[in-house]
Amino acid sequence: MIKVNALVKSFGPRTALASVNLHVEAGEFVTLVGPNGAGKTTLLRILATLTRPTEGSMRIAGLDPIKAGEEARRTIGFLSHRTLLYDDLTAEQNLRFYAWMYDLDDGSSRITDLLEQVGLAARRHDLVRTFSRGMQQRLAVARAVLHRPQVLFLDEPYTGLDPNAAQVLTSLLTELAGAGCTILLTTHNLERGLEVGRRIIVLAQGRIVYDVPRAEVDSATFPKMYQQLTA
Amino acid sequence: MGFVRKVWAIVAKDVAAELHTREMISAMLVFSVLALFIFSFALDLRGAMARAAAPGVLWATVAFAGTLGLSRSLAREQQTGCIDGLLLAPLDRSAIFFGKAIGNLIFMAVVEIVLLPLFSALFDTPLLQSGVLIVVALGTVGYAAVGTLLAAIAVNTRAREVMLPVLLLPLAIPALIAAVQATGGLVDGATWAEVGGWVRLLVVYDMVIVAVSMLTFGYVVEE
Numbered sequence: 491m492i493k494v495n496a497l498v499k500s501f502g503p504r505t506a507l508a509s510v511n512l513h514v515e516a517g518e519f520v521t522l523v524g525p526n527g528a529g530k531t532t533l534l535r536i537l538a539t540l541t542r543p544t545e546g547s548m549r550i551a552g553l554d555p556i557k558a559g560e561e562a563r564r565t566i567g568f569l570s571h572r573t574l575l576y577d578d579l580t581a582e583q584n585l586r587f588y589a590w591m592y593d594l595d596d597g598s599s600r601i602t603d604l605l606e607q608v609g610l611a612a613r614r615h616d617l618v619r620t621f622s623r624g625m626q627q628r629l630a631v632a633r634a635v636l637h638r639p640q641v642l643f644l645d646e647p648y649t650g651l652d653p654n655a656a657q658v659l660t661s662l663l664t665e666l667a668g669a670g671c672t673i674l675l676t677t678h679n680l681e682r683g684l685e686v687g688r689r690i691i692v693l694a695q696g697r698i699v700y701d702v703p704r705a706e707v708d709s710a711t712f713p714k715m716y717q718q719l720t721a
Numbered sequence: 722m723g724f725v726r727k728v729w730a731i732v733a734k735d736v737a738a739e740l741h742t743r744e745m746i747s748a749m750l751v752f753s754v755l756a757l758f759i760f761s762f763a764l765d766l767r768g769a770m771a772r773a774a775a776p777g778v779l780w781a782t783v784a785f786a787g788t789l790g791l792s793r794s795l796a797r798e799q800q801t802g803c804i805d806g807l808l809l810a811p812l813d814r815s816a817i818f819f820g821k822a823i824g825n826l827i828f829m830a831v832v833e834i835v836l837l838p839l840f841s842a843l844f845d846t847p848l849l850q851s852g853v854l855i856v857v858a859l860g861t862v863g864y865a866a867v868g869t870l871l872a873a874i875a876v877n878t879r880a881r882e883v884m885l886p887v888l889l890l891p892l893a894i895p896a897l898i899a900a901v902q903a904t905g906g907l908v909d910g911a912t913w914a915e916v917g918g919w920v921r922l923l924v925v926y927d928m929v930i931v932a933v934s935m936l937t938f939g940y941v942v943e944e
Contacts, residue, residue, distance in 0.1 A: 538809060539808070539809070540805055540808055540809065540943070541943070542943065559811075560811040560812065560813070561811070563809055563810065563811040564811045566809065568805070568809050570802065570805075572801055572802030572805070573801050573802070574801065574802045574803055574805055574806035574809075575801055575803070575806075576734065576738055576797070576801070576803055577800065577801060578738040578739075578741045578742050578797070579734065579737060579738050579741065583734070583737055587730055587733075587734045588806065588810070590726065590727065590730035591727060591730060591807075591810035591811070591812060592810060592811065593723060593726075593811075617741060633806070
């Protein structure tokens with residue numbers, strides 16, 4: 491579902507990603523952990539077509555996002571700690587706008603279903619700026635999956651969420667993974683990363699330095715190993 | 722059809738957001754009316770003097786009020802990362818430009834609808850005539866188009882409020898000069914043929930700016 495070959499991204503003299511290779515199968519839930527500045531966000535933004543790579547190639551759902559950007563973007567959902575929601579629109583207006591952007595035929599029913607799923611049906615006519623951080627992030631999840639993406643990129647989605655809101659997000663992600671959505675999630679929170687992912691990748695200084703199935707990771711010793719890998 | 726539908730969705734979204742807050746339109750309107758009164762009193766305009774100064778004062782007011790709105794329009798996209806939401810959507814980048822530019826054009830037009838009758842009354846100048854209205858429309862299209870492109874550049878800089886006028890005004894000079902000259906001519910009773918050169922310059926400016934913006938907007942908004 492995701493194929494990345496020798497991906498390089500430089501910002502002037504600084505190399506953010508140094509020849510990253512990554513293959514993710516359809517339906518996999520991958521957690522990408524790494525310290526601040528490791529290149530996690532840069533990698534996700536390149537995969538989501540928000541940033542152009544300096545070198546290398548990639549395919550998302552069999553499409554080259556650089557050559558077939560519009561088709562590739564139909565298959566991609568993106569969620570970050572920034573909600574990508576308009577504060578001055580209501581929850582429903584935000585989702586309706588994105589439904590138009592993605593040419594959804596069943597926009598109205600899909601919006602109603604999603605708002606109920608994220609527990610915001612009663613607040614659908616309220617402005618987003620009146621929502622708490624947790625409510626905004628739940629609405630952001632609805633926005634990210636509105637068009638039923640095959641691949642979901644999540645960049646530090648738990649930032650600023652209280653434990654209850656984090657639990658709701660985890661449940662939603664588990665449900666999506668169960669439905670066959672391919673998920674690539676970045677976090678610098680090891681505990682959270684191990685909790686949700688089925689494959690763990692460590693990124694350090696723009697390189698993948700560790701890549702194993704979750705079942706092979708020992709939660710007790712992983713933090714120490716992570717320290718060594720990212721030192 | 723999909724392209725037009727998405728452009729319309731962006732315009733409708735901007736109008737809906739503005740209807741909820743009214744912060745952009747109210748700032749532009751208050752600024753315009755205040756500028757009008759300040760010019761009116763400062764220059765102590767009467768008779769022929771008023772007619773001579775009116776086109777310049779009108780376009781200076783429109784340009785500065787427009788800059789306020791243009792800056793806010795793109796800042797709204799940047800605030801919670803919404804520009805990423807637009808860039809993630811499966812649409813041609815030029816649709817984002819057209820959506821934002823048409824939205825800005827509508828907000829500037831609303832300000833002008835209030836401004837022109839007030840201006841005519843205060844400066845005793847016949848601005849509410851079809852020729853002047855066409856020139857105002859052409860000038861506003863060019864200003865909104867170039868302003869939308871440059872606001873997209875300025876919004877990514879640290880001093881975006883300062884940067885937009887610094888970038889915009891030099892590039893808008895051809896349109897502003899043509900608009901002032903054409904408006905002045907028509908107010909003085911010149912025929913359409915007599916101001917034709919300035920109007921053609923405005924039309925060419927609009928076409929060139931829209932074409933360049935359409936082609937370059939994607940590079941400007943992408944990292």
